[in-house]
Amino acid sequence: MPDVLDATPYDALLLLSFGGPEGPDEVVPFLENVTRGRGIPTERLKEVGQHYFLFGGVSPINDQNRALLDVLRKDFAEHGLDLPIYWGNRNWAPYLTDTLRELVADGRRRILVLATSAYASYSGCRQYREDLADSLAALEAEGLPLPKIDKLRHYFNHEGFLEPMTEGVLRSLADLPEDVRDGAHIAFSTHSIPTASADTSGPVEDHGDGGAYVAQHLDVARQIAEAVRDRTGVEHPWQLVYQSRSGAPHIPWLEPDICDHLEERHEAGVPAVVVAPIGFVSDHMEVLYDLDTEAKAKAEELGLPMRRSATVGADPRFAAAVRDLVLERAAVERGQEVTPCALGALGASHNLCPVGCCPARAPRPAAAGADSPYA
Template sequence: MDRALVSDPYDALLLLSFGGPEGPDDVLPFLENVTRGRGIPRERLAEVGAHYHLFGGVSPINEQNRTLLAALRADFAEHGVDLPVYWGNRNWAPYVTDTLREMAAAGHRRVLTLATSAYASYSGCRQYREDLAGALATLEAEGVALPRVDKLRHYFNHPGFLDTVTDGVLAALALLPEAVRDGAHLAFTTHSIPLASAETSGPPHVHGAGGAYVAQHLDAARSVAEAVREATGRDHPWDLVYQSRSGAPSIPWLEPDINDHLGAVHEKGAPAVVMVPIGFVSDHMEVRYDLDTEATATAEALGLPVVRSATVGADPRFVAGVRDLVLERAATERREAPRRAARGTLGASHDVCPLGCCPGRAAGAVAAGADSPYA
């Protein structure tokens, strides 16, 4: 077999995601899972739960993970990558502890993990690693033979991710009326997190204001905006904005909020806006409610034409990018020197998080509500 398609020493891939409710009775228990130990008032959980009930109490994230799981398995089989793919969640069934127990029982000893979060932050990376460690500790207490579990690098600037986002923007632009299309602004949107968490995201003392979280989003957004300009011949103004704040009002979070931004660009004369959910891998509740429902209503009240571009989901280019990342990491573990695909100015991210990377607990991010109650 071509060495490029060899996944040794890994013998399984774990798709690790946030999880979400799959019916009305799941909503409150799910929200309690997400916010356990953070002192979130019950009325806030009820408020967020009402968003789910607008959609029958079902988050789309689990079904989308099933689609991505099937796409990864099909892609690996088509390209001769002999690596079974499993799926586990942090906050709802199938829980990651149960999935790792299943993987261990099947004899897997070197597991590679794809987290459905492309960027560095406590809640987007380190908390996933902490949950993996907690699951392994549970299995160790049960006497289970533990696999070694590694995590794929951040993929915010991998071509498979960026190309898919770019084509989503081009498709969204085409949906706008011709009269406003060429002047449309791009609003690249991602999850707001506390400033304390943002400033300490990524390796210590590497990135400037906003830490790796902001730097990585800006780099990805700039790459997409440049690709859109090359494809359209138009220079669409763009900004990085935030959404889905869930913390105490007294604690500073990243701004501007997408709703405030829509008002600001409308006042300045923007003829239309494309909302680009570059911070999200799939159309989960933060996309379906906060953008498709709430932000779209804000734009309609302003009389501002707005469309939302697609997330990468299970697009074949993104799936092929995951395969590339898997084979890259496997080659690295074999002490080879693989090509590490990346666009923009930041280069390929680290494989192993350095000491002091994303110290969310020390920065107070958990108490502030850095982990969203959405999915």
């Protein structure tokens, strides 16, 4: 990147996240937002929300996004990158549409979006783009000027995303009892999605068995496992596993489930497991409940030593990676030649989602892509 940190043509960065409740009274309304259009009765949502109630009805995701905003703003300021950062959520306050209204009122007309999802999939990319299109449509209906919005590329293989997770695995291994440490298995965990959605993730040329979603996670897991081997001298067996499945039981989802995997590893005589949640940017509810509560309880039931490594969260190296991605995309938009940071076998992801990339379950407009109705 050049010495002069120039974000032109962009005049704002938008942190776009999922959102979460911040009190017991917000749990069901939040879940109604998440499941809108699916006809799920309130009583069922109360059952689904029990894991939120275990934590006082508060999801940690909003506080984690506040911490990320702080470290991003600090990094930008320290490096002379003059780019204001805003925050909007898909499913809870601060809502995306309200944040876009604020951006427009502040005179922002060219916006870059950082989504808190590092990989290609419908729910991790295109659905964010669909919500952006919905919000732009709302602004258009109100007669407001529409900003041009671009989305940062997938950052799963950026050094600033990989290195903090690698160190997290190393710390977790070091925390295991010495007599089981070298034999520990690494379970790289991510959100399960329907296999049909996985198979069509990424550009059309990447579609197939698991699509880009599985390929990208495998690439990250392989790089972390190799880095751990290089730094410890120990080759730890590893596997990509899944968590947080939801939906109808007759629909196939990616497997194995983390708890089933722990049982299988225990039966195979593995002495310990490190669970590395590589599919998640921060320690939000699905990490706290599905791993720190359910998976931990399963490991204790089995008598299997388990440690859960940290997500990237607000690590300064991740903030530096975001800065790098912003400058990279800005340079591309200005017509300059850049060498993107992309480790591993897959190379840098596309800057513009092509037609057919992570297709929707039902056709809906999506912004920040080749098929966007908002050029």
